[in-house]
Amino acid sequence: MLAIMLMFLIAGTVFATGEVEGASTGPVEIEFWTTLTESDRMATLQVLIDTFEILNPDISIELIPVPENDMASQMAAAAAAGNLPAFAELAAETAVALGVEGLLDVDATTDFINDLGKSRFYQGALELVGVGDGRNYYSVPYHGWIQGIWYRADWFAEAGLAAPDTWENILTAAKYFNQPANNQWGILIGTTAEAFTEQCFTQFARSNDAGLFDKDGNLIFNSPEMREAIAYYAELAKYTPPGPQTWRARDYYLEGKMAMFFYSTYIMDDLAIESVAAGSLTGENFEGLEGAFFDPELVNNTRLASIITHDQPAGYGVIDTLGFPKQTDPAATAAAQKFLQYLFTPNAYVTFLHMAPGGMNPVLPEVTDNPRFLNDPKGVYTHYGPEKLAEITGGLESIQTFGIVEGNRIDAASLIFAQQILPQMLYAITQEGADIDRAMAAAEAAMRDLMD
Template sequence: MKLKKSIVLGSLSLLAAMTLAACGNNQHAGKTQIEFMTSSVEQERLAVINELVSSFEKTHPDIHVNVVPVDENAYNTKVVTLARANKMPEVVEVSQDFAKVMDKVQLINQEAVDEIMSDVGEDTYYDGAKRLVRSENGQHYIAAPISGWVQGIWYDKKQLATKGITDLSSWEKVEAAAKAFNDPKNKKFGIAMPTADSVMSEQAFSQFALSNKANVLNAQGQVTFDTPEMKEALSFYQNLSQYTMPGSNDVTEINDAFMNGTVPMAIYSTYIIPGIFEAGKAENLGFAIPTNKSEAVYGTVSGLTIAANKSDDKTEAAKEFVTYLSSQENMEKWVLMSPGGAQPVNKNIVNSSTYQNNEVIQAFGKLPTEIANSFDKVQVFGLVGEKNFNKMGNITSAGIIGRAVHDVTVGNHAVGPVLEKAQAEAQKTTNED
């Protein structure tokens, strides 16, 4: 009897669960349902995103957005899997580089993204941020920028002042400052800079190369690594590295050296800012841009893109959603999920009281505005004029530039042969004769 009762109760419980599930599935019946894939998996960030989705759905009752959080380490694989199964989410958060990969295999609805940029107002974005999400031919956008970060030379104003240094506006002045503080015997060094065989080394070196008018590709997309301008830049980087910590330095080593006072300068992204704030050193932080023939900031953009080959109603719903997230108020909320680290890519945000009154932003005075404005000075390898060559991704993925930087710094190899080798490897990687 007890067994029968248990079976009956179990069956009723299962039926109730199935009924609730059915009700859950039906509550969005009649609505256009879209998916939004994001790399934000942290609870605090997801809370902000879910709040944005909820507010969007209140003003767009005919649309339901399902948030699909995917860890960034599994992101690329997940997109490939979904694309092969023809199950791409309608809206995808992308880096500028991954947007190029998606665009190369025609996974992006360029026209839909163009319309979003037009509706939001192209002129409200920093030019540098817009150029990073241009299609290869420069005629379309492949993502709507929502946030970004930039990289440059961070310095401790008080430390530099002890030797009367206030100006880092040229290669020579940066080198002189590094030399002045270099004291290896006492485990003090002049500058923390990337020397590992890594993407970070490519990013850091690119600022010196591009500030010397040396790009990896020319306007025709041909590899131009082995040039006098590139040789001059790599030689300078090699020479500057004598004032950094020994060994292969990457993200952790550079951040630690700057935070613990081992060096007065460091080449790093804006994600150094939160740590500086927590350490109570905000008022002492300075930011310089590698400058020779021009200024060159390395920057990257996170954007929202629209998947290709979707039904008209889903595409329209996706456009509505991305346009909503791209409003000034909502972009502010997105950027302030990581204040200081994530940077505004829209000029209107920088001047808003909400942004300026954030405790992290406020602590750094005028510096956050200076940093955000540097987006207009962004230069990256493979971006030539309005052309944004996809093949640059092949060169980066092959690790050619990071390896070259490591070879001339840690390996102390001669610059000339390293450039010749890199030129040949890049040509082979891009199938260039």
């Protein structure tokens, strides 16, 4: 019932704004591969497709769920068999990898982005899927999550400290707020040997222009910039709660015992909505538990520094894109372009993004001003308001990773990530007191081992 109502609502508003043209050439059938395999998300996608098909009776779209981890291999298999889908949802890394192999229609993608307006996108999101020449693109960014430093704006204001968006500001604030005697801690950065640690560290390394590889895939890990970033990270780790820490320690912040913590935008609902915060501890298996401590004022007192600047600005996030795999029939690509055009119309876009408030953020800055976007079904965004949402999604303006360098996807970076070489090194330095140079040499040796 809800789905049908939603369909009419979207159809009605789309007609009213008149953003979709009715012109068509002939009946086209295309496949849309999605990684949103959960049934409620599939249902929302189907509503969007149904609405589009009503508006465009000559196009029919078949929705096919593909688990995210299988997407790359399934695409490769489909390419070999000559039946690539005309439209697919691809993680940015996957898109670049497939694009480099020539499976994606770069011209159709670039045309689409230019038609929609290149300047309407967050540039960091676009650069992530760029071919490397600054003009052409492998895939169209659609939504993403952002990581940054969430901090107690009220504490910072009281202390007269500047927002934690540069190395100096972060370290000053971490020192100032770290008061172990009062059981209050400066900052949470990852220090266990797991992915979260690498995610936190990436932002510092990239803000110092330190990378793992140059664009030709040569290992440039052991650089003065990287050493500087590691030394800074180790210094910052002194102001985290004792022992190795990971994202779970975010609860200290929710309990008012910490000034700053690294986290993705997935924290937004935990901060804003009591039932969600409670659910993060209870859930259906522990119905008797009362749930976590909840401070209703915390969401108002919290802000996000999504970009860290030292040598250069660095944000961290993961972008999901929609791409046009190569087709023999140009009509199929045209149909996919038309569908994506529809998905970027304000109402369809907001409907899509509302599948996961906090997790799916718009790649077009203008969306955060849309009143419908602010009114998500879970009621998360109303707690933030347009200004803070713009600040949060602003992290997409300069996303930096180790894995994509000037339009080249470096496969070895994923291997190094999977092997947790950087987190193991940071764990050894921050927890076992290992010497930085020796730890770096060991990490470099492990990376070279892996690449042989």
